[in-house]
Each structure stands twice: as C-alpha cells, then as structure tokens.
Amino acid sequence: MNDHHAGYEFFEHTADIGIRARGATLAELLVQLAKGLTELIAEDSRLEPRRNHPISVRADGPDALALAWLQELLFWFSTERFLPVEYALEEVTETSLRGTVRGDTFDPSRHVQGREVKAITRHVLQVERRGGAWHGQVIVDI
C-alpha cells in the first residue's frame, strides 16, 4: 500500500481496475475495499455521513462475503446514489456481516464523477489471512 491510500490501492487490468486492500481484521479489510470502490466512483469528492443504511450479508466464506458486501454497496449506489462514508460493522465473521453504513447521496453537480462501476467480478477475487493480516483483491468491471 502506498502513502496516498492507507489500506488499499488499485491494480491494473486491461479494460478495468482492481482494488487490493489490507486490514488487521476482516472487518477492516472489508472497509478498505469499500473505500477503494467509493474512490473509483466518486474520486476525492467531499462526502458527508448524512444518512444511515443498515446492512446484513451472509456468504459461504470470506471471498464470497467480500463479494456480497461490495455488491450490496454498488447496488445502493446504482439505485439510490448512496456512497458510504463511515462504517459501523458490529458483527463480522468469515461468513456474515452486520452493521450500519453512514453515507451521502451522490450529486453530479456537487461531487466529482469518477467511473461507472458495472459490477464486482469474481475473476481474481481473493480474501485471505496472511502473516497476521487480512488481504483481499477484487477486479471491478468498468
């Protein structure tokens, strides 16, 4: 991770963009991946935690959990223009996640337009515990 993006960075794919993140805990990793996704959509827009979105996701394992989590955030953006700012994840296991996300409503007249993320792909999706930290990577379709 470089200095500019504590906890996450982007990596290259010919047509799209990958997010690689690290966290001391799985919850922290998931937040870092979400921050990467938000930056892809809205760059460095000034976003305020204006409203709450409760979240509850279940999956078969850490990979699928990260996928489901990011898919849920992308769905909120696609349908409500919601972008996360603060994360209160109360319960995170390797197969489930529950909590509240606080965020803003994207407004093209106030915010910076980044990229339209079509989907979170499974192509090189990987979430694992390595050397005492959680590492994750995912490619998003642009």
Add this chain to the structure above:
Amino acid sequence: MGERAWTGPLEKVDDYRWRIPKSYDRGMRVPGLVFADERLLKDIKADQSLQQVANVAHLPGLIKASMAMPDIHWGYGFPIGGVAAMDVEKGVISPGGVGYDINCGVRLVRTDLTVEEVQPKLRTLIASLFNDIPCGVGMSGEIRVGRKEAERVMTQGCRWVIQQGYGVADDAEHTESHGCLEGADPSKVSDRALQRGRDQLGTLGSGNHFLEVQAVDTIFDEQAANVLGLFLDHVTVMIHSGSRGFGYQICDDYLDVTGRAMAKYGISVPDRQLACVPIDSEEGRAYLGAMRCAANYAWSNRQCLMQLARRTFERVFGKSWEALGMRLIYDVAHNIAKFERHRVPTEGGSASGGNGVEKMVCVHRKGATRSFPPGHPETPEAYREIGQPVIIPGDMGRNSFVLVGTQAAMEETFGSCCHGAGRVMSRTEAVRRASGRSIEQELERQGVIVMGRGRKGVAEEQPGAYKDVNDVVRVVHNAGLAKRVVRLRPLGVIKG
C-alpha cells in the same frame, strides 16, 4: 501488472490465423483459433487473453474452436473478442460468455449533412448533445420504467419505445433481430435488476460508451456504400451503449446461479467467471430468458438515445430529423448469446471441411459482432444484396468502420467478426500517461471536440489506450470475415 505473458504454443495457420493446439492443456476439448497478424499478436501475447481462449476451450459442447478476434484482450473468464458456439443439446450457456453489459452494441445513423455544413455549428452541436443526452456516473434518463413498462421493454424491445414516440417502425427493421429477441422471460429477472434499470433507459453510461459525430472519410466499396446511403464527407452519428445497470445485475445474478449449479451437472471450469450450465437445463433456460430481457432493454436504450440525438440535431439545424436524412443504418449487438442455424462439422469430421450438417447452435459473442452474408434471411431486406452491416467503433482519435458480412464468416466463425479496436493499455496506465497533458486539447488540435463528465474518463479512453482499429479491421477484411465498406473519422464525441 498482474499479467502473465503467453508462453504456450501458437501455431501459424496462415498470415491471419493462429492455432492453440488442443494438446496445450488436457482439459481443452477443441483447439483455440485466433485471428490476428504478427503485429497485433505481439500485444495479444502480452496479457492473459490467449490463456483465456484456451480456458474457454474447456467448455462442454463447444463446436469447432474457441475463437478470438484480432481485437481480443483480457476479460474475465472469457476473453473480450471471443466467439464460442455451442451444441444446443450437449453444450452449455455461460453468463460470462456474454458479459456484464448484455447486448452492449453499436448503432450508426446516417445524415444528409456534409462536414462543411456541420463544421460551423460543430461546437454547439456537441455541447447540445452533451447537455441533452444523460451520460456519466449516476445520471437518470427521462423515461421511468415501472414494473408494467419494464415488462413491455423486456418482452417487446425497441418496438415498445418506438410506440412511446422514440423513433419510427423503420428503425426496428434496421436493428439486429428487429430489436427484440423472442423468448424473453421477465419472471426470471430479479427485483434488483428491475430496480437498477428503473431510471436508466435512454442513458449512455460511462467507461467506453460514447456518442460520436463522424464524417465518412474513405469509401472502399462504392456500391455497398450507396446501398447504405453513405457518401464521402457526409456526417454520421454512432452510439455505443448497452443494457445499463439492468443487464449488469442480470449477469451478476446468473453468475451466482450458474456457479452454484455447475457441480450438480458435473461441470468444472478453470475460472469462476466461466461458470456455465447446460443450455437445456432449468438454470440455462432461466438465464436465457433473463438475458433476452436485458438484450431487449439494450435495444430500447439505444433506440431512445438515437431519438434524443435526432431531437438535438433538429434544434441545432432547424429541420426535422427526417428532412436531415437521419435514418438508422443498422444496430448490432456485440455481447450476446443467440440461437442461429449454422453448418457444423459432423462428428469426427474436419472443422474446415465443406461437409457437415446445418443445425441450430448457440453462439456466444463476447466482444464480437454478427457478420451475416448477402442473402441471409436475417439480413435486412434493403441490404440483402450487400450483406449485413457490421459496425466497428474505434477509439475517439482515429477511425470507425462499416463493413458487411460474408459467406466466409458464416462458414468459419459462425457468422462473426471483431467488435472494435480492443484495449491495449490499462486504465491506470492511461491516466499515468495523460498526466500533465490535456487529452481534450490534443484531440481538439486534431479536429475532434471531446466532452466528457468523468474526471479521468477521457484520459482512460485516450486513443493510445487502444489498438489501431485500422489494423484490426484489416485483419478481419483480409481474413474474409467481413468486407470493408467505409471508414469514418470522428468530429466530436460525448463520453460519460
């Protein structure tokens, strides 16, 4: 860059054809066949796309070969620029073989306007299009699609939006499959997809989607160009978009469904994004029913976008779009799976031999365009003598092409050819290379006005990020997969 260059075998068949032998990987059921010349091959070999061609060859029921067009680049599971035709009884259907943007495609509208007439108003025209056509991140369209309307879009395709005042019946005649696939099943579409599609009809999107005002730059085949109504220095409008959030969500939903169901059918694949199920299975039928809904949504979307563009032209030039001669030349899908009749080799027969039987196959075109020959019943009446128009967009600084389909494509590639220039540079690399430069100003100096909403959108889509479409089109033309008719050059582009 997380990419591994190709080190596997690649046998030269001729100047434009290369084979990945079945022996490369035990799981390959058929060889890989790549259409490219030596120059394009250099870039193709630099990423994982050839490995992906080989991976696709693992899929059950694949006929002849896992094929790749010269614009091939690294995708997910399937390479972008791939063609995979499946036996309908023994074969599989794969949402990844169609892609997230179901029925992403291109349409081309002609006009009677000449470059000379448009040039003085070009800036106003591009600015008006940019203002009138919703594009970019998080933009809504003017058409809201509730459940009842969505049902009509899903099952009737562009016919329904035409009835709502977006265009005329003749437009549907000049659209692949008349802008509507039969067999769309709205009951197989999730609520999430409907919600994502609710306000996106008539929106361009972002990424590589665009609307471009162009000029006919070179004519290769005058007779065919006349039939299409394309003349030197006349202005055209090209629209590149797809099924928006609606289609992305359907793909995502069915990657899950097919991924989970594979084990039940004893299918294993080398990449999760290749998830597939038998065509003739509950999950296969469900995906096809939903995919067709998204295909119909995409045709409706491009139909709406075209009509919005026609209205802008009317205002800027003070004449009706009919008086401006703004007829739709054709609309092609380049991310789709279709059931088509093709001649296939008999069991144990040679792939290229003339013998074989005609039968129904399911053709996955993932970043590939249909290229049907003259006389084919699906080629529109007006084009029956020249073949189906094949519309190939390039990058925004160079060219785009109109070609026509050929019998050779029918025999060799299930009536398919390339779909565009194909990316060669990653988005992050493109942004790095644009640092300290203004791609907009550079293009303007070349005579192309570009307006984009995203901060990095134009940089990521800069001409240098793509292969030269001239090289790609030369290969499909020389290989006989389509025949060049005209070349277009950009005058102005709007991007999301």
